[in-house]
Amino acid sequence: MKKLTHILAGLALALGISPAIAQDGPLRIEITEGVIEPLPFAIPVFIAENAAAQEYAAQLSQVVAADLAGTGLFRQIPRDAFISNVSNFDAPVQYADWKAINAQALITGAVSVAEGGRVNVKFRLFDVFSEAPLGDGLQLGGTTTSWRRIAHKVADQVYSRITGEGGYFDSRVVFVHEEGPKNARQKRLAVMDYDGANVQYLTGSASIVLAPRFSPNGDRVIYTSYETGFPKIYIMDVGTVQRRILDDQPGTMTFAPRFAPDGQTVVFSLERGGNTDIYKLTPGGTAQPLTNAPSIETAPSYSPDGSQIVFESDRSGTQQLYKMSAGGGEPTRISFGEGRYGTPVWSPRGDLIAFTKQHQGRFHIGVMRTDGSEERLLTASFLDEGPTWSPNGRVIMFTRSGSGAGGESALYSVDISGRNLKRVPTPGAASDPAWSPLLP
Amino acid sequence: MKKILVKSGLIALAVAVSACTDPGRFGAGGAGGDGTVGADAYDPNNAASNPNSPEYFSQRVGDRVLFAVDQSTLSPEAQQTLTAQAQWLNTNGSYSAIVEGHADEQGTREYNLALGARRANAVQEYLISQGVAGSRLRTVSYGKERPIEVCSTEACYMKNRRSVTVLSAGAGF
Numbered sequence: 357m358k359k360l361t362h363i364l365a366g367l368a369l370a371l372g373i374s375p376a377i378a379q380d381g382p383l384r385i386e387i388t389e390g391v392i393e394p395l396p397f398a399i400p401v402f403i404a405e406n407a408a409a410q411e412y413a414a415q416l417s418q419v420v421a422a423d424l425a426g427t428g429l430f431r432q433i434p435r436d437a438f439i440s441n442v443s444n445f446d447a448p449v450q451y452a453d454w455k456a457i458n459a460q461a462l463i464t465g466a467v468s469v470a471e472g473g474r475v476n477v478k479f480r481l482f483d484v485f486s487e488a489p490l491g492d493g494l495q496l497g498g499t500t501t502s503w504r505r506i507a508h509k510v511a512d513q514v515y516s517r518i519t520g521e522g523g524y525f526d527s528r529v530v531f532v533h534e535e536g537p538k539n540a541r542q543k544r545l546a547v548m549d550y551d552g553a554n555v556q557y558l559t560g561s562a563s564i565v566l567a568p569r570f571s572p573n574g575d576r577v578i579y580t581s582y583e584t585g586f587p588k589i590y591i592m593d594v595g596t597v598q599r600r601i602l603d604d605q606p607g608t609m610t611f612a613p614r615f616a617p618d619g620q621t622v623v624f625s626l627e628r629g630g631n632t633d634i635y636k637l638t639p640g641g642t643a644q645p646l647t648n649a650p651s652i653e654t655a656p657s658y659s660p661d662g663s664q665i666v667f668e669s670d671r672s673g674t675q676q677l678y679k680m681s682a683g684g685g686e687p688t689r690i691s692f693g694e695g696r697y698g699t700p701v702w703s704p705r706g707d708l709i710a711f712t713k714q715h716q717g718r719f720h721i722g723v724m725r726t727d728g729s730e731e732r733l734l735t736a737s738f739l740d741e742g743p744t745w746s747p748n749g750r751v752i753m754f755t756r757s758g759s760g761a762g763g764e765s766a767l768y769s770v771d772i773s774g775r776n777l778k779r780v781p782t783p784g785a786a787s788d789p790a791w792s793p794l795l796p
Numbered sequence: 797m798k799k800i801l802v803k804s805g806l807i808a809l810a811v812a813v814s815a816c817t818d819p820g821r822f823g824a825g826g827a828g829g830d831g832t833v834g835a836d837a838y839d840p841n842n843a844a845s846n847p848n849s850p851e852y853f854s855q856r857v858g859d860r861v862l863f864a865v866d867q868s869t870l871s872p873e874a875q876q877t878l879t880a881q882a883q884w885l886n887t888n889g890s891y892s893a894i895v896e897g898h899a900d901e902q903g904t905r906e907y908n909l910a911l912g913a914r915r916a917n918a919v920q921e922y923l924i925s926q927g928v929a930g931s932r933l934r935t936v937s938y939g940k941e942r943p944i945e946v947c948s949t950e951a952c953y954m955k956n957r958r959s960v961t962v963l964s965a966g967a968g969f
Contacts, residue, residue, distance in 0.1 A: 499953070529950060539942070566941070586936050609913060611937070613910075625906065625909075627913040630914045630918065632909075632913060652914070654909075655904070668906075676909055698904040698907050699904050712904050714903070741904050757901070760946070
């Protein structure tokens with residue numbers, strides 16, 4: 357168990373969670389200093405309980421493994437290293453065989469597909485070195501077309517049981533799909549699973565679209581479009597793809613919208629006569645200014661409890677981050693480092709604010725505490741911008757753009773520890789990702 | 797739409813004005829372009845030689861002005877171009893204009909939208925100060941969405957930090 361503890365300690369660090377009391381229970385990721393080494397897990401191909409389940413069993417276990425390994429916190433043990441296999445979901449686990457290949461966690465599953473296309477998945481998670489199940493077995497069902505979601509839910513369960521954190525795999529990302537060269541770029545709204553699967557386009561490419569964001573329950577997307585020739589905010593129902601303009605005051609531009617946690621109030625930027633301030637709109641109401649300054653005030657984002665708004669302003673002469681009461685009032689500056697700070701986004705856990713920093717010709721994604729302390733930069737490149745939080749507040753996705761004539765944009769993700777930076781697969785160039793909440 | 801006329805104007809420009817060193821996507825001229833104001837002999841094959849044509853406006857008067865990094869103040873050069881724009885608009889009352897504000901790629905998307913709006917507004921206010929009716933002008937910001945130059949050096953950025961006065965047929969909005 358000494359080794360397990362050590363590994364878990366490292367994993368916990370990778371999650372970047374603030375120090376917590378040591379857990380007595382085994383197979384638990386702890387938060388402390390240490391070397392990062394991914395936790396090795398074994399996931400035999402899920403058992404197909406009938407012929408129709410065959411293709412889903414293989415794919416489901418593959419997606420579960422990819423979810424876990426993709427976090428950088430877990431490492432899949434190749435199946436050809438297995439000593440014993442699992443051919444019966446209810447057979448006793450041969451712990452010695454899994455210990456021998458140093459599997460710390462074992463995930464077993466069984467899949468059946470019923471008449472009419474319903475897929476049913478059972479799974480169990482075992483702590484190999486404690487020789488005990490970790491949590492109860494669980495059964496999940498859905499249509500065959502939603503098999504990936506079921507796999508993500510299994511992976512979320514495993515992740516949660518081992519880390520003690522909420523999962524984030526069963527989630528979606530809305531983003532802007534891009535085509536064409538920099539000086540004639542076409543943009544369309546698209547939505548996909550967090551891992552790039554199941555891409556669906558929400559708009560055509562006739563008008564520029566920018567910076568979509570999900571409603572708190574993921575049923576709607578709010579974004580900016582040039583449909584009228586001028587930037588205006590639209591709200592779209594993701595299911596029906598029906599959209600409506602939010603607020604059309606002639607002679608104004610509106611952009612940078614976000615929902616309040618209540619899912620009804622919207623906060624956004626409104627430009628009039630060259631000056632941009634932050635406004636809020638409640639259902640049935642008219643747009644109310646929350647700031648009133650000759651400087652640029654934009655990129656507002658609510659705290660998860662809805663009581664505060666963080667935003668950017670150049671009132672000091674350069675772009676900096678400020679927070680204020682959700683009702684407006686005197687803002688407090690929270691960014692004091694060198695360079696310019698923009699696009700602040702409050703973590704769903706409420707503990708951190710992610711931002712874009714521009715300094716000496718480079719762009720960074722970073723996080724700071726909500727009072728501006730403990731700033732940490734997670735990335736550096738020619739152009740990184742626009743962070744969005746995973747539903748559990750552990751991972752940040754953002755846009756990375758290349759320089760020069762051939763420079764394209766792509767989506768990247770990084771842990772809030774700064775580890776596990778990787779490109780998110782998209783069908784082409786992409787920008788402006790926004791993560792959904794965990795799906796129900 | 798009103799824009800159709802402008803678009804056909806741009807096509808004519810691209811075809812007819814081979815002498816232009818840097819036509820750009822949204823028209824030529826402007827500060828730093830070849831937009832020397834002066835009348836050539838009337839040439840029926842060159843629309844820009846007609847001083848009342850949109851081509852003349854974009855090419856000879858200069859449809860754009862450039863801005864310093866993160867600034868929306870009008871340089872003396874920009875004011876000179878805009879004074880000429882205002883004169884043209886005051887002479888040609890059957891046109892209105894949309895003033896586009898643009899930023900280079902070195903900035904976040906939202907901020908650049910707001911910055912482009914500042915630039916467009918600075919131009920609009922200047923034109924109004926030169927006697928152009930406000931009802932004939934509108935502004936729009938494209939932020940960093942529509943660069944004309946695609947390199948990632950100051951040589952391109954300086955051309956992308958611009959406003960472009962795009963004519964539309966019609967006396968007002």
